[in-house]
Amino acid sequence: MDESKQLHQLKKVRKELTRFMLSYKFGLDEINTKLNILQEEFEHIHDYNPIEHLKSRIKSPESILRKCQRKNVSITEASIKHAIKDIAGIRIVCSFITDIYKISEIIQGQQDIKVMEMKDYIKNPKSNGYKSLHLILAIPVFLSDRQEEVYIEIQIRTVAMDFWASLEHKIYYKYDGEVPAHLVEELTNSANIANQLDEKMEFLHTEVNGEKTDKQSDSDLDFLPLDNKRFPLPKQLLEELMEKKDRE
């Protein structure tokens, strides 16, 4: 192949790779927008936000290639797309275990999202103690000349699960997967402690939240019936409306 043909070929490959990676970035942008909307809604409308924080990332091409080698996946766009479903990933960290399932349900209820896979490592933790709820979502991305469906991996976990998983991940990589037995044992013990902390915090949260719900049910004035539905309104706004009605 002469030089200009080689250059042309190289440019074509680069363009295809950029296009491929961009579609994942756009998919991630869409899910991030959805999650930001949820966070803002929870902050402003409800007085409690179940999402502590979010982190998203796209795997680098090198890391995708490494995973392809590890899983024996041929290097074509179609096979990579089919076999590597965590090229784009979002980690959602919540305070409580119940929040994890609440967020998962809300995400699954969105019409343009398809749930391709769900792994519940909270109900069925891995043998090392790893816990998290994993969802593989498919989301349509609308480009100038076509529509594409991209996969996004969502990991939802508590602060304690996240703390544990981050350290375990570092240790695993430091020892290249061959973690000494005493550290494996320590990690398993720590996973149990993290689990106990989650259970205790959940208990406290339910206690406090239960009390709050009882109090709230007394103050019916926080709600305004509209079209047979009950919309929560800030009390001050409601009082202003009632004053206005009295004056009329």
Ligand code: 0O2
């Ligand atoms: P990274 O660097 O975090 O991206 P898959 O390998 O995804 O095709 P698998 O193993 O069935 O298939 O997926 P699974 O079990 O859903 O795990 C996917 C991701 O979950 C991992 O991605 C990790 O991020 C996380 N994970 C799973 N098990 C563990 C664990 O034991 N410890 C920790 N710390 N994280 C875990 P990657 O690509 O392996 O790593």
